[in-house]
Amino acid sequence: MPLTLTLTEGVLPQGTENLAIAKITDAMLKWHNLTGNETMKSNITAMIQVLPKSATYAGGKEFSGVWVEWKVPSFAFTDRDVQIGFGQDVTNIIYELSERTQPRENIYINVVHAVDGSWNFNGIAMTNEQITQAIAAN
Template structure:
């Protein structure tokens, strides 16, 4: 299903994405010296690429988590344990192809910069996953895309 928004007439229109994405970064322990700064930059990056309004409803519910792993706790098929995995979850249809490409490119750059290791891009994987409609639970409620749009419009004084 394509992303939807409620236009000024109160009808649904395809265009504005609605999401509170989550990013999970899995990396060997010690790769990143400032994990909080990286998490904040990653969260801000996806907000920018999704082009949602910069309001607390979105910014307070978009997060990145840095998970440090002991090198002996994971391996590639070739035996390496110096890779980074970034798993991005958005709502269904949140990113068009241009947004996917831009987001992934920016994530690679942020990971390499935060690790101070440009070669890390060769050992980093980014996966993009979509939650099912109704799959965003916030404040005890499982939001659909339309409910997220309605809530945001109310908060912006447009409904």
């Protein structure tokens, strides 16, 4: 499940991006009751993009922002409590790692759902049912 962390240069102290990825991954697992599930954890991948301030905008003007985007099967992040709790956790993670300088209102989180059956999990195109079976077997 690819996680993309995009942020404006300087939002996080250099070198803490890896810690952000680890903490965001743990939060996702926690909110889906999958902490300790190695099958799920091994299928979470991540990419970090650090952009110059001249390349990040809000309202057409340069600003410093953070974007957290997940691409997941359609059964993930569907529960409202999960959405709210995960959003709060991630906002707090970024805020704390930024040494409390990144405004919370400039931390954005979104989820993109994949079409059922098109998800490549462990190297095989799987349906939601097949993925949940693989996770449950762990």
